[in-house]
Amino acid sequence: MTTAADKFDDTLSPTDLQQYVYLASNVSELLETAKASLTTALSILQSEIERRSCARGARPGAFAAWQIGPFELSSRARVLRRDGVILPLGGRAFDILIYLAERPGEVIAKQELLDRVWSDVTVQEGSIRVHVSAIRKALGDDRFGNHYIANIKGRGYSFVGTVVPLAGSAESRNHRRHEGAGS
Numbered sequence: 001m002t003t004a005a006d007k008f009d010d011t012l013s014p015t016d017l018q019q020y021v022y023l024a025s026n027v028s029e030l031l032e033t034a035k036a037s038l039t040t041a042l043s044i045l046q047s048e049i050e051r052r053s054c055a056r057g058a059r060p061g062a063f064a065a066w067q068i069g070p071f072e073l074s075s076r077a078r079v080l081r082r083d084g085v086i087l088p089l090g091g092r093a094f095d096i097l098i099y100l101a102e103r104p105g106e107v108i109a110k111q112e113l114l115d116r117v118w119s120d121v122t123v124q125e126g127s128i129r130v131h132v133s134a135i136r137k138a139l140g141d142d143r144f145g146n147h148y149i150a151n152i153k154g155r156g157y158s159f160v161g162t163v164v165p166l167a168g169s170a171e172s173r174n175h176r177r178h179e180g181a182g183s
Contacts, residue, residue, distance in 0.1 A: 065166040066101055068148065071139065072166065073101055080138060087138045092117055093131040100149060100159035109156040132157060 065074040072081045075098045080087045089097070095117045100108060110125050118127070132149060135141075139148045139161075148161035 067164040067166055068101065068139075068161050073097065075102075089138050090131065090134060092127075093134045093138075096128070096131050097135050100157060101163050104159045104161070104163040107152050107155050107158045113156065128157075 064076070065072060070082055071087075073079075074081075078091075078094055080089050080094070080097070096113060099113065099116055110128055113128055114123065114125070117131075132151075136149060141148050148159060150158045150160045152158055
């Protein structure tokens with residue numbers, strides 16, 4: 001019984017095979033060049049994200065990753081994951097989440113959030129509510145008893161969930177150093 005592959009092999013001449021090998025090597029080179037370009041672009045983008053985050057009030061060197069309940073938050077990669085799946089979250093909402101998560105238990109005034117997250121534009125307080133709502137939705141806040149962000153009436157917001165620095169992050173190293181200092 002002849003297969004489609006057998007028919008294909010019978011129709012290829014040695015010249016055709018040489019051309020396919022040549023094309024495959026060119027494609028391989030193109031892929032390597034594209035990979036190198038994308039790696040460079042990613043590095044540039046991460047630097048720009050860090051620069052803009054610092055301009056919006058993030059603490060320099062504070063870029064880290066945290067475990068928040070079943071979620072992993074990475075400020076450097078700017079992703080929020082649950083079970084390895086990246087959850088969609090807009091840029092301003094992400095900035096608010098990072099700012100609050102870096103200061104668990106602190107009450108952050110609405111004006112402070114406006115100044116930090118929207119330093120380059122003028123917006124109304126309602127913008128905060130919209131983005132906090134998006135964060136709560138992504139975190140499943142208030143569903144199944146989860147509670148991460150509290151609205152402190154007349155004062156602002158507070159991150160009330162447990163924030164655990166992940167191993168290797170700047171906060172994790174500082175946390176371990178701090179724990180060891182008291183021993």
